[in-house]
Amino acid sequence: MASGKFITFEGIDGAGKSTHIGFVAELLRQHGLTVVATREPGGTALGEALREVLLHQKMHLETEAMLMFAARREHLAQVIEPALARGDWVISDRFSDATFAYQGGGRQLPLAKLEALEQWVHPHLQPDLTLLFDVPLEVARTRLDATRTLDKFEQEKADFFAATRAEYLRRAAQFPERFQIIDATRTIAEIQQTLAHIIAGLCKADA
Ligand SMILES: Nc1ncnc2c1ncn2[C@@H]1O[C@H](COP(=O)(O)OP(=O)(O)OP(=O)(O)O)[C@@H](O)[C@H]1O
Numbered sequence: 001m002a003s004g005k006f007i008t009f010e011g012i013d014g015a016g017k018s019t020h021i022g023f024v025a026e027l028l029r030q031h032g033l034t035v036v037a038t039r040e041p042g043g044t045a046l047g048e049a050l051r052e053v054l055l056h057q058k059m060h061l062e063t064e065a066m067l068m069f070a071a072r073r074e075h076l077a078q079v080i081e082p083a084l085a086r087g088d089w090v091i092s093d094r095f096s097d098a099t100f101a102y103q104g105g106g107r108q109l110p111l112a113k114l115e116a117l118e119q120w121v122h123p124h125l126q127p128d129l130t131l132l133f134d135v136p137l138e139v140a141r142t143r144l145d146a147t148r149t150l151d152k153f154e155q156e157k158a159d160f161f162a163a164t165r166a167e168y169l170r171r172a173a174q175f176p177e178r179f180q181i182i183d184a185t186r187t188i189a190e191i192q193q194t195l196a197h198i199i200a201g202l203c204k205a206d207a
Pocket residue numbers: 011012013014015016017018019020143144147154184185186187188191
């Protein structure tokens with residue numbers, strides 16, 4: 001049986017990535033694929049408990065980075081790896097690129113420490129496709145302010161998000177074989193057209 005593919009959605013808070021998870025899941029199902037849609041931090045009972053803590057409690061930066069990877073270890077063991085082994089496709093709202101962007105870029109934790117954790121937690125697995133929803137900070141901020149009570153990360157200042165976005169873009173340049181940058185300033189319909197094109201290409205390459 002062919003093993004499934006692993007697609008991740010990334011971007012600064014408010015870029016609009018979560019809006020498109022259901023759309024991409026449905027596109028994949030239309031191609032006859034079984035899809036597991038999940039998120040980080042989260043995706044398991046333990047991961048969701050860690051998410052509550054991570055999104056609402058202050059903590060040492062290294063504690064934050066290690067808890068992100070601890071939640072990820074459980075997520076991989078319980079959800080992602082079994083699904084891929086069954087031949088299902090996994091789409092995750094964030095994965096390790098978020099730790100590099102937020103804890104590495106935004107909070108300036110040395111990237112070598114994150115690379116060590118990544119080597120420990122998933123030495124042999126990387127996403128097949130990472131969709132990076134990219135928008136200027138002001139656009140993301142306006143979208144967030146319009147809709148919700150802000151969590152610990154969403155309350156960070158512009159400098160934090162500028163550094164987070166810059167690290168995402170740096171990683172996209174470093175790993176061009178798996179990153180696709182989506183101009184997320186466009187309308188939802190325009191973005192969905194682009195996503196449909198990318199997913200059709202991926203399914204065709206897999207056939
Ligand atoms: N292309 C778009 N144009 C206008 N508004 C959008 C667009 N995409 C998403 N939105 C709106 O912006 C808000 C944030 O979107 P969404 O929750 O998808 O962002 P996100 O990147 O997943 O944020 P977070 O990571 O903080 O959850 C929502 O109210 C959503 O309806």
